[in-house]
Amino acid sequence: MLQRPKLILIDLDGTLVDSVPDLAWCVNETLDRLGMARHPESAIRQWVGNGVDRLVERALVNDIDGMPEADLRARALPIFYELYAEHTAKRSRLYPGVEAGLDAFAAMGCHLGCVTNKAERFTLPLLEQLGILGRFGLVVSGDQLPERKPSPRPLLYAAEHFRVAPGDSTMIGDSRSDVAAARAAGFQIVCMSYGYNHGIDIREEQPDAVVDAMNEIPALFEPQAAG
Numbered sequence: 199m200l201q202r203p204k205l206i207l208i209d210l211d212g213t214l215v216d217s218v219p220d221l222a223w224c225v226n227e228t229l230d231r232l233g234m235a236r237h238p239e240s241a242i243r244q245w246v247g248n249g250v251d252r253l254v255e256r257a258l259v260n261d262i263d264g265m266p267e268a269d270l271r272a273r274a275l276p277i278f279y280e281l282y283a284e285h286t287a288k289r290s291r292l293y294p295g296v297e298a299g300l301d302a303f304a305a306m307g308c309h310l311g312c313v314t315n316k317a318e319r320f321t322l323p324l325l326e327q328l329g330i331l332g333r334f335g336l337v338v339s340g341d342q343l344p345e346r347k348p349s350p351r352p353l354l355y356a357a358e359h360f361r362v363a364p365g366d367s368t369m370i371g372d373s374r375s376d377v378a379a380a381r382a383a384g385f386q387i388v389c390m391s392y393g394y395n396h397g398i399d400i401r402e403e404q405p406d407a408v409v410d411a412m413n414e415i416p417a418l419f420e421p422q423a424a425g
């Protein structure tokens with residue numbers, strides 16, 4: 199059993215939202231406009247998780263570790279930003295079990311926050327358009343603090359905001375960055391089996407638990423002490 203948390207922080211892409219259909223559409227439209235070859239959605243899926251700039255950089259060189267020339271990057275990013283601002287939630291959907299999971303966390307009396315590496319200008323509209331922005335007492339986006347996941351900093355910032363100790367906090371995510379950030383922050387970490395961990399099974403990162411749907415998570419926590 200996992201300790202019953204007072205604070206739950208939840209990752210966005212690959213955890214709450216299947217955002218790859220919009221991200222892939224925008225990446226490929228950007229590549230088209232630059233006269234470059236498109237990529238299959240399955241490749242693009244592996245590049246999500248380190249922010250939208252990093253996604254575009256990887257797509258421009260078709261390599262998760264690569265970096266494009268500065269002027270190609272500078273031409274591509276504004277095209278992608280303009281497209282993604284329009285296509286933030288056109289094809290993106292909440293995963294099954296997310297709303298029921300959020301209901302259950304609220305019923306447990308937990309503070310809830312969203313901690314993502316996605317830039318704020320896309321994070322807030324995405325949460326809003328999918329109808330779950332109001333569920334979170336705090337949203338920490340990838341460009342809001344000097345460091346993002348896998349740094350523990352956004353998690354510790356949120357714990358401080360809610361005045362909850364890291365040892366009473368749980369992170370829910372889908373990638374090795376979420377596991378690393380949670381471990382370094384002293385949070386418990388639960389991962390979703392369905393997310394985007396760069397094509398690698400998240401079980402290899404040894405989170406405290408792996409589940410197939412968010413509404414399975416409340417049953418992992420020890421029951422509330424009587425009285």
Ligand SMILES: O=C(O)COP(=O)(O)O
Nearest residue numbers: 210211247248249315316
């Ligand atoms: O790569 C991104 O833009 C965001 O990814 P995350 O929500 O999984 O942190």
Ligand SMILES: [Mg+2]
Nearest residue numbers: 209211212372
């Ligand atoms: Mg994620």
